[in-house]
């Protein structure tokens with residue numbers, strides 16, 4: 001039981017370290033993080049509802065998480081095969097495609113939440 005708890009705490013520590021590495025070194029994650037801050041400011045500005053906050057946070061989490069996994073896949077691909085290979089290209093394209101799905105959904109959620117506020121405010 002003690003090993004289980006210390007193991008979980010260590011695992012959490014590694015995960016926080018990984019999140020910090022993503023924010024510090026990955027431009028794609030940094031861009032998503034800035035966008036997340038901007039929509040959070042917009043959320044406070046327009047005083048969106050609790051349900052809208054939940055959907056917005058889910059969208060932010062979905063995009064940041066898939067972007068992080070995409071970065072990990074790119075790193076693995078470069079580690080196992082640094083030279084050009086058509087299969088590596090396909091693996092990276094597919095991983096980027098997953099981010100695209102998440103980003104499109106997040107964008108649509110953003111439109112659904114903010115268009116009515118913008119429309120009625122201005």
Ligand SMILES: Nc1ncnc2c1ncn2[C@@H]1O[C@H](COP(=O)(O)OP(=O)(O)OP(=O)(O)O)[C@@H](O)[C@H]1O
Pocket residue numbers: 028071074081082083084085086087088089090092093096
């Ligand atoms: N070793 C490779 N072999 C074949 N094609 C590759 C290889 N590396 C990259 N590519 C192609 O170039 C694209 C971009 O790859 P890259 O690793 O530069 O990612 P990226 O889009 O610049 O990601 P990021 O901006 O997050 O670093 C891939 O989606 C793939 O089509």
